[in-house]
Amino acid sequence: MFHDNVILAIDQGTTSTRALAFDEQGQVRASAHVELAQIYPRDGWVEQDPDDIWRDTLTVWRQALEQSGAVQLAAIGLTNQRETTLVWDRRTGRAVYNAISWQDRRGAGRCQALAEEGYEGLIQVRTGLLLDSYFSATKVAWILENVEGARAAAQAGHLAFGTIDSFLLWRLTGGKVHATDATNASRTMLFNIHSQRWDSELLELFGVPLAMMPEVRDSACLFGHTDPVLYGRPVPIGGMAGDQQAALIGQACFRNGMVKSTYGTGCFVLANTGETPVSSTHRLITTIGYRIKGQPTYALEGSIFNAGSAVQWLRDRLGVIESARTTEYLASGLRSNHGVYFVPAFTGLGAPYWDPQARGALFGLTRDTGVAELARAALESVCYQTLDLIEAMGGDGVSRPRVVRADGGMARNEWMLKFLADILEVSVERPTQIETTAVGAAVLAALTVGLFPSLEAAAAWWRLDARFDPSMNPDYRARLCQGWHKAVGRTRESG
Numbered sequence: 001m002f003h004d005n006v007i008l009a010i011d012q013g014t015t016s017t018r019a020l021a022f023d024e025q026g027q028v029r030a031s032a033h034v035e036l037a038q039i040y041p042r043d044g045w046v047e048q049d050p051d052d053i054w055r056d057t058l059t060v061w062r063q064a065l066e067q068s069g070a071v072q073l074a075a076i077g078l079t080n081q082r083e084t085t086l087v088w089d090r091r092t093g094r095a096v097y098n099a100i101s102w103q104d105r106r107g108a109g110r111c112q113a114l115a116e117e118g119y120e121g122l123i124q125v126r127t128g129l130l131l132d133s134y135f136s137a138t139k140v141a142w143i144l145e146n147v148e149g150a151r152a153a154a155q156a157g158h159l160a161f162g163t164i165d166s167f168l169l170w171r172l173t174g175g176k177v178h179a180t181d182a183t184n185a186s187r188t189m190l191f192n193i194h195s196q197r198w199d200s201e202l203l204e205l206f207g208v209p210l211a212m213m214p215e216v217r218d219s220a221c222l223f224g225h226t227d228p229v230l231y232g233r234p235v236p237i238g239g240m241a242g243d244q245q246a247a248l249i250g251q252a253c254f255r256n257g258m259v260k261s262t263y264g265t266g267c268f269v270l271a272n273t274g275e276t277p278v279s280s281t282h283r284l285i286t287t288i289g290y291r292i293k294g295q296p297t298y299a300l301e302g303s304i305f306n307a308g309s310a311v312q313w314l315r316d317r318l319g320v321i322e323s324a325r326t327t328e329y330l331a332s333g334l335r336s337n338h339g340v341y342f343v344p345a346f347t348g349l350g351a352p353y354w355d356p357q358a359r360g361a362l363f364g365l366t367r368d369t370g371v372a373e374l375a376r377a378a379l380e381s382v383c384y385q386t387l388d389l390i391e392a393m394g395g396d397g398v399s400r401p402r403v404v405r406a407d408g409g410m411a412r413n414e415w416m417l418k419f420l421a422d423i424l425e426v427s428v429e430r431p432t433q434i435e436t437t438a439v440g441a442a443v444l445a446a447l448t449v450g451l452f453p454s455l456e457a458a459a460a461w462w463r464l465d466a467r468f469d470p471s472m473n474p475d476y477r478a479r480l481c482q483g484w485h486k487a488v489g490r491t492r493e494s495g
């Protein structure tokens, strides 16, 4: 049935939009990507142009499909940067304001005020999230309060809210379907992760009418068909999930306790915690990993805001390395980091610290410190930050995994993966396909069109490329980790 057919995964990310065409064995037949511009209207504000997002989606779809040489497009799976918020007019399909990015901090004051009024506990219990402007609630509230006529139009039922998945689904189906999946809903701070419904009290708290909200569906289901004008015939859209949850699926982390860690600009570690949500006392997020046939599988998540961005900074701002790849050669040329630590808190520290005031710092510099030490310290910082998350998860009762599955662009760096294994004291596995986000979206769509009998069967698409085992002397490791924690402490004091 699938011979010469492909499943198309569309991955609408923060800095780029990608499409990958997968064959029935899970092999990538073709891919295309386009960079997405960010708009910075004010300090702390980050937006994107909804029409760019839509145009790029169609461009990468067409390019990938053309290159794949496939006879038929069997189904589409969507995955997306999460939390980014859009409000559009159902009558025209046009967004009433730019997409407000997950990175946008304009809702911080509102969150602070709500925290002072004592809402943190309620929000954590209902949504699994920390009260933070990272999530969608304060973004949609801002649009309703600041875009002329928005509130009245929303009350009259003309406006629709959605994260990027929902917006693309609306456009792809020609304005026929307004829905999202449970993983994306769980990032809005308006969704009750226990009842699996929009929370009326939270909607009221943020002044968001229920009529604006998309229907919440399973991550794998027939969301709708594309408008025939797009491909000549309707194509089923069979899967949707937020990008980090899609990576959990793409990494085949289907059993309770399995952990994946994605290293791109930032780093997101997710542990599958099974059918019971684990409530964190260590400032991690409880989120929906995926929902299949009405049954949610929960995950515990730790987000690090700066990982690959530390390497980018060395390359683009300091200009001391030619490419991200050279960090591997530089780091492996040293016997030790000579006490140099880099805390890349460019935009504050994420989990488990959640310190927006902290700023980046370098420690332990001497006259002998050179580019190699800086490059190595940047790579090491990503590993130490992962350790902090794994330890926080341990504190929340998630037993230390035996293996961490790593992916994302930075997982190309083998020196880093070996150091990660040493610091975590667990094995690190890298799959052959490090674009696991797209794999996850394709898996969900493939499940819906009957390529897999169950989600777990999609583990057949996961193939090991390389495994890194820990071998560092425990005392030496303990000294290194101590140095890191001292550096983080000093960074926070100086913020």
Ligand SMILES: Nc1ncnc2c1ncn2[C@@H]1O[C@H](COP(=O)(O)OP(=O)(O)O)[C@@H](O)[C@H]1O
Residues within 6 Å of the ligand: 013, 015, 016, 263, 264, 265, 266, 307, 308, 309, 310, 311, 312, 324, 325, 326, 327, 328, 408, 409, 410, 411, 412, 413
């Ligand atoms: N070999 C490498 N060593 C270290 N860092 C790398 C390497 N290759 C890519 N990176 C870093 O990984 C990031 C790119 O990963 P990618 O998954 O494409 O990111 P995103 O999807 O967040 O834009 C960049 O920040 C880059 O600096």
Ligand SMILES: O=P(O)(O)OC[C@H](O)CO
Residues within 6 Å of the ligand: 012, 013, 014, 015, 080, 081, 082, 083, 102, 242, 243, 244, 264, 265, 266
């Ligand atoms: O687009 P990415 O890969 O940077 O991922 C963004 C996350 O989904 C934000 O929560």
